[in-house]
Amino acid sequence: MSALHLENITKSFGDNAILKGITLQAEAGEFIALVGPSGCGKSTLLRIVAGLEQATTGSVKAGGRELTVLPAAERNVAMVFQSYALYPHLTAGQNIAVPLAMRQLSRLGRTPLLGALAPGQKEIRKTIQGQVAEMARALKIEHLLDRKPGQMSGGQRQRVALARAMVRRPSLFLMDEPLSNLDANLRVHARGEIVDLHRRAGVPTLYVTHDQAEALSMADRVAVMIGGNLLQLASPEAIYEDPRHIEVARFLGQPRINSVESRVGADGRIAFGPVTLQPREALAPGSTVTLAIRPEHVGVVPRAASGPAMGLPGQAERLEFLGSEVIVSVRLDGMGEGMLAKLSPAEAQRISTGMPVAVLPEPERMLVFAATGERLEAELASETVRESVHG
Amino acid sequence: MTAAPFTLGRAFRLGLLILGALVFLAPYIFMVSTSGKAQSEIFTSSLSLIPDRFYFVENFAKAFSRVSMPQLLWNGVVVCALILVFQVVIAVPCAYALAKLKFPAAKLMMALVMLGLLVPIHATALPLYVAFDRLSVLNSYVALVAPFSISVFGIFLFLQFFRAMPDDLIHAARLDGMSELGIVARVIVPNAWPAVTAFAIFSVVAHWNDLYWPLIVVSNQAYATPPLGLLYFRAAEAGDDYGALMAATLIITLPLVAAFLLAQKRFVEGITMTGLKG
Incomplete structure (x- = not known):
């Protein structure tokens, strides 16, 4: 029994399909990042899981419980919003206490003024105070409990929002871009904190983000959503190294993966410069495929130093120094294609703008995708080092 | 500067x-x-x-001696307070539903609200009078308060204000376990004080000063509102004693003037805030 089971969720507004059949399972205590460009439907999916929106078809189950028809209040799901959504008229402490009070106090006990008269409410209020204080200690926000959201910084509000979500020990945790309103330094710091908190609480978490660095660094598994489809759900390593779809490969990785259109040759092989690949399943000669390779798997050397006609000839167009690495853009001769390479500063020292260079892709790192975008398995057929590439 | x-x-x-x-x-x-x-x-x-x-x-x-001034002022306070309470209690949930909930008739209701803004009380006065007469509730607080208990203007003003409130706040409240009424009482109203204040000014000023409707439904001095009392005073007692008449007028305008001077800052705040947001 999985902690969260989404079965074929679809959502459309009129003719506009936002989600096109999402199926996803999360194990107990798992941290899943939903990542994709804006408008891919990831936030809508999160809202459907929370019960804030109704799916057109499909079902949501958590811990064996059918949630699809339950209202949001009864799902025992907690959510952290991008805007934090703290109640502006309540102090931080009162904000954190709201979900507890709504669940533990009776209807009479919650009423202002009259609440004090209801029997047994005093003890409950006291335990709530205790739980709030404990949560505040865990998140180091004790000094903020008496402040209102308007008197806090973005980072402080974000912690209070986390505390409010975690304090009632939900069965599922949803986060909708909780870090995107923080400045860059704070964001990296908060990433680590959320991962620590998640590990301690052990509650399965769905984390929506458009930031691939957040998704890859925080999650146990990453789900890439594009255009309303869940294209791949896998560990961060697998999804980066072994993307099953060209869109996944393009979305993840900074700078973007290099991709080149190519055609299957008469012999059923795909040639790219000195590299020839043999697809595992036979492809019709002449059909279009896309070859892709990540910039860190591309080498660039000055052409004079590389011996006669090794690699793909080109011109270094631009060098971007990023501290630990240098991004080199190369325009390939005769092909009109640009290619990016990620080099160490030492490697890049030998290259300058405008210089004729040779591009050396690592052949075993080349990925082949069909015209539909699906990944094709291919093996390295041969590497004809000395063959000239022109034409 | x-x-x-x-x-x-x-x-x-x-x-x-x-x-x-x-x-x-x-x-x-x-x-x-x-x-x-x-x-x-x-x-x-x-x-x-x-x-x-x-x-x-x-x-x-x-x-003070010729008309029962305390009675007039008290009537004014009761009528204005009842009208305001009913208007807010009815308009706030209505506006919340129209602003934040999705339901099939929302568009139609919105159109009806806009239509309601166009119909003045003078157009409905006669049918209302006949109805109240049949129910024999003329000469009562009911007749003075009931026609104004639903304020289309109030719904419209709150609607504009609530639309500007973030949806996430309401989503968070739902996930925290609040019912829709709970959301209105615990999240919407505490954050809508500027709008409520602004609306209270419009409502109280309009109904404290209203002569038209009380003149139609009230003929018994016991239920006369301040402006109506003034009319009686002039007709029956003062005649051409303008000094006394002006003194009476001063007394009945004084509460509003005093209230405005005391809460001037909040009033202006409320009006500019809703004005800007709308």
Whole structure:
């Protein structure tokens, strides 16, 4: 029994399909990042899981419980919003206490003024105070409990929002871009904190983000959503190294993966410069495929130093120094294609703008995708080092 | 702007503003002045702002003794308070539903609200009068309050304000376990005070000063609102005793003036806030 089971969720507004059949399972205590460009439907999916929106078809189950028809209040799901959504008229402490009070106090006990008269409410209020204080200690926000959201910084509000979500020990945790309103330094710091908190609480978490660095660094598994489809759900390593779809490969990785259109040759092989690949399943000669390779798997050397006609000839167009690495853009001769390479500063020292260079892709790192975008398995057929590439 | 130099242009602008203020204040000032004059002085041909002989005490005594002024003021307070309470209690949930909930008839209801804004009380006065007569509730607080308990203007004003409230706040409240009514009471209203204040000003001023509707449904002095009482006072008691009449007028306008002066800052805040957001 999985902690969260989404079965074929679809959502459309009129003719506009936002989600096109999402199926996803999360194990107990798992941290899943939903990542994709804006408008891919990831936030809508999160809202459907929370019960804030109704799916057109499909079902949501958590811990064996059918949630699809339950209202949001009864799902025992907690959510952290991008805007934090703290109640502006309540102090931080009162904000954190709201979900507890709504669940533990009776209807009479919650009423202002009259609440004090209801029997047994005093003890409950006291335990709530205790739980709030404990949560505040865990998140180091004790000094903020008496402040209102308007008197806090973005980072402080974000912690209070986390505390409010975690304090009632939900069965599922949803986060909708909780870090995107923080400045860059704070964001990296908060990433680590959320991962620590998640590990301690052990509650399965769905984390929506458009930031691939957040998704890859925080999650146990990453789900890439594009255009309303869940294209791949896998560990961060697998999804980066072994993307099953060209869109996944393009979305993840900074700078973007290099991709080149190519055609299957008469012999059923795909040639790219000195590299020839043999697809595992036979492809019709002449059909279009896309070859892709990540910039860190591309080498660039000055052409004079590389011996006669090794690699793909080109011109270094631009060098971007990023501290630990240098991004080199190369325009390939005769092909009109640009290619990016990620080099160490030492490697890049030998290259300058405008210089004729040779591009050396690592052949075993080349990925082949069909015209539909699906990944094709291919093996390295041969590497004809000395063959000239022109034409 | 730091202490602007007293230039000719600035003096001109200030002078213009002062002149405007005087024009608007003149009737009120004249009323205050008249309420302090003796009958004989009012009817002299000379016009002076400061009374020759201060007659305030006598005029106010007359105003208090001839009509039951406490009763009038109390009626005014009761009617205005009841109207305001009903209007807010009804308009806030309506506006919340129209602003934040999705339901099939929302568009139609929105259109009805807009339509309601266009129909003045004068158009519905006769049917309402007949209905109240059949129900024999004329001459009662019910007749004074009921027609105004649903304020389309209130729904519209709150609607604009609630639309600007973030959806996430309401989503968070739902996930925290609140019912829709709970959301209205615990999240919407505590954050809508500026709108409620602004609406309260419009409502209280309109209904405290309203003469038209009380004149139609009330003929018994016991339920007369302040403006209506004033009318009785003039017709039955004062005749041409303008000094006493002005004193009575001063008394019934005083609560609003005092309330405005005391809460001036909040009033302006409320109006500008809803104005900007709308």
